Amino acid sequence: MKHFLGLIMASGLVLAGCEQATQEPGSEATEADSEIAADDVAIAGNPLLAEWDTPFGVPPFDLIEDEHYLPALREGIRRTLAEVDEIMANPDAATFANTLEALETAGGDLSRVSRVFFAVNSAHSNDSTRETAKVIAPELSAMRDAIFLNEDLFARVNAIYEQRESLDLSAEQMRLLSESHKGFIRSGANLDEKSKERLKEINSELASSSQQFGENLLDETNEFELLVSDRADLGRLPGNLVALAAEEAKRRGHDCECWAFTLQRPSINPFLEYSPNRELREQIYLGYAMRGDNDNAADNKEILARMVALRAERAQLMGYASHAHFVLSDNMAETPERVYALLDQVWKPAIALARKERAALQEMMDADGIDDRVRGWDWRHYTEKVRKARYELDQEALRPYFEVTAVRDGAFAVATRLFGLTFAARDDLPTWHPDQEAFEVFDADGSHLAILYMDWFARESKRGGAWMNALRSQQKFGGDVSPIITNNFNFPAPIGDTPSLISYGDASTTFHEFGHALNGMLSDVTYESLSGTSTPRDFVEFPSQVMENWMGEPEVLRMFAKHYETGEPIPQEFIDKIVASAKFNQGFATVEYMAASYLDLNYHTLSHPAEIGDPREFEIAAMEAIGLIEEIIPRYRSGYFAHIFSGGYSSGYYGYMWSEVLDADAFQAFKETSLFDRETAAKFRKHILAKGGSEPGMDLYVAFRGREPSIEPLLERRGMTDSE
Ligand SMILES: [Zn+2]
Incomplete structure (x- = not known):
């Protein structure tokens, strides 16, 4: 049943960097036309709805046209509702089989179609698919309401839940039952009519507020420009970035020898790093930091205050002390208190380290003869100077050792040594774009495990970032189903004879x-709803972040990082510099991230009626309470904290660090034995990767490690232990 939720949230999409906005949980209850007319002609010859007569049952991308999607999605919705009606019409008393397992099977066609659609609309969209996405969103959410707010259906699920102890269910069946029951409760199924009506109103207002927040932010971001007319103010900005800034100035209609900088990170960050002009740095820094807080028409303060109040009210309707209590009760952390406990442990050493970093920057600034203390707009500039002075590491010189297929083969080789997996290219499989590669993945015993697609290069039809999705999830209910997984990236495409040379950071993203x-491919559960990456937000980044550890190990770098022309392995000198600079500037990075995590929680632990007054004052008080230094601002200030006010991360921004505690401690298990210890790898596969969401995260972790995670490895990785 959970995969219905997944469907609406764009189908098992897992993001890297995770800057992506997902929808407000349960808030997409816009009124939609419930009349869905099936167009018989569009259905009959529609390859999306036909049997997929392809190797391994992969989607027939070569036959699918844009106009097939909308009718197939609508037909999928119609069939889903019909299947659910049939479950409710069953005159027999509700049983696990005739209700929970029947729900698990219901929506199969919709799931198949929508997984393909949302994957394609992310990786290779056009006006037609974007229009389809817009049209289908309210229809999917109307379907969701029709299912989750249906009293008769909930009555059946609830009846089974009430007798759960006497049903002799397996552990996984019990999990499916409790997760499904919880899904209904959390969607409001248990509320009286009046509360249900209020819930719909709240969800609808939250949906439009969050939309407005995002639009204001876009306006504020796009409106700002910094026009530079003195070449000296660019300092040693790399040539390609100078050219980009000149192009941007032309695009904005400036007919002069000048350069325009914007508030997009790829534009503002290099400017802050390279420009020696403090006044200009201050201008662009404040332009960025004050977005949504300029007391103008695009100001976001009133909107976000209203959203905080509505979320607190909704939490109270659901029986929770606050929105954070509501959200976290479904996460691994369980309560805000446990999240605060984690943050408080890391905060002290992090802020101490940031103060140390500030002292080094001050020294460098004094040496420049500037008679002032370091300000926010000086931080990145002097950080780069200190980095160069200390490590002489030129990031660009590394690229020839990170040719994209070499990195890919490095990731495959690590999976071979850990789990015995092998990979064979399958050029015969249909793809959604010619750049996409397909592999058949075999288990250690040579049996078929999965199909893995990899779509590497940036193009206009692809949205930014990197992500994974499942075109088909592993399950065993009603026959073995093997997974079909995709990885998507935005790396530079090869030009002429020069292959795609990616950065060290990109290589890390690949892993x-x-x-x-791997989480999707090694899944080994019975029910699809519990398989692969169907894990809470503060757990899902654990299996992915942990793989980054192998990438950075000298032994692994020597395995795959070879010069694309000479085949020379990466020189020891470079490896030494990479290792030496790994902990550089971690105080800043940790503090700005954590400040935003605290801010998120402070807003969302308020109880109804949550009146925060002026959000600017609220934010200042929150930052004073933790002792943030004024040279650093939260990674997202309130007015542009899109993750929590126009994305799906409210009360969840801490999740990256929670997952990092797990990944750092888990990797330690390998460091204690050996990097490729097969026994440890087997345990990791069995207790973590194979289990998906079929057991609570902490239970899985303890089964793997024999104890709860320790925070020490994370502190050490970030250079925050006492000995540093
Ligand atoms: Zn990720």
Whole structure:
């Protein structure tokens, strides 16, 4: 049943960097036309709805046309509702088989179609698919309401849940029952009519507020420009970035020898790093930091205050003390208190380290003869100067050692040594784009395990970032189904004879997404709803982040990082520099991330009626309470904290660090034995990767490690132990 939720949230999409906005949970209850007319002609010859007569049953991308999607999705919705009606019409008393397992099977066609559609609309969209996405969103959410707010259906699920102890269910069946029951409760199925009506109103207002927040932010971001007319103010900005800024100035209609900088990170960050002009740095820094807080028409303060109040009210309707209590009760952390406990442990050493970093920057600034203390707009500039002075590491010089297929083969080789998996290219499989590669993945015993697609290069039809999704999830209910997984990236495409040379960070992203893919491919559960990456937000990044650890190990770098022309392995000198600089500037990175995590929780632990007054004052008070230094601002200030006010991360921004505690401690298990210890790898596969969401995260972790995770490995990785 959970895969219905997944469907609406765009189908098992797992993101890297996770800057992506997902929808407000349960808030997409816009009124939709419930009349869905099936167009018989569009259905009959529609390859999406036909039997997929392809190797391994992969989607027939070569036969699918844009106009097939909308009718297939609508037919999928119609069939789903009909299947659910049939479950309710069953005159027999509700049983696990005739209700829970029947729900698990219901929606199969819709799931198949929508997984393909949302994957394609992310990786290779056009006006037609984007229009389809817009049209289908309210229809999917109307379907969701029709199912989750249906009293008769909930009555059946609830009846089974009430007798759960006497049903002799397996552990996984019990999990499916409790998760499904919880899904209904959390969607409001248990509320009286009046509360249900209020819930719909709240969800609808939250949906439009969050939309407005995003639009204001876009306006504020696009409106700003910094026009530079003195070449000296660019300092040693790399040539390609100078050219980009000149192009941007032309695009904005400036007919002069000048350069335009914007508030997009790829534009503002290099400017802050390279420009020696403090006044200009201050201008662009404040332009960025004040978005949504300029007391103008695009100001976001009133909107976000209203959203905080509505979320607190909704939490109270659901019987929770606050929105954070509501959200976290479904996460691994369980309560805000446990999240605060984690943050508080890391905060002290992090802020201490940031103060140390500030002292080094101050020294460098003094040496420049500037008679002032370091300000926010100085931080990145002097950080780069200190980095160069200390490590002499030129990121660009590394690229020739990170040719994209070499990195891919490095990730595959790590999976071979850990789990015995092997990979064979399958050029015969249909793809959604010619750049997409397909592999058959075999288990250690040579049996078929999965199909893995990898779509590497940036193009206009692809959205930004990197992510994984499942075109088909593993399950065993009603016959073995093997997974079909995709990884998607935005790396530079090869030009002429020059292959795609990616950065060290991109190589890390490759291993990260491949970690999500392993989670999907090595899944071994009965029910689809519990398989692969169907895990809570504060757990899902654990299997992916952990793979990044192998990438950075000298032994692994020597395995795959070879010069694309000479085949020379990466020189020891470079490896030494990479290792030496790994902990550089971690105080800043940790503090700005954590400040935003605290801010998120402070807003969302308020109880109804949550009146926060002026959000600017609220934010200042929150930052004073943790002792943030004024040279650093939260990674997202309130007015542009899109993750929590126009995305799906409210009360969940802490999740990256929670997952990092797990990944750092888990990797330690390998460090204690050996990097490729097969026994440890087998345990990791059995207790973590294979289990998906079929057991609570902490139970899985303890089964793997024999104890709860320790925070020490994370502190050490970030250079925050006492000995540093
Ligand atoms: Zn990820």
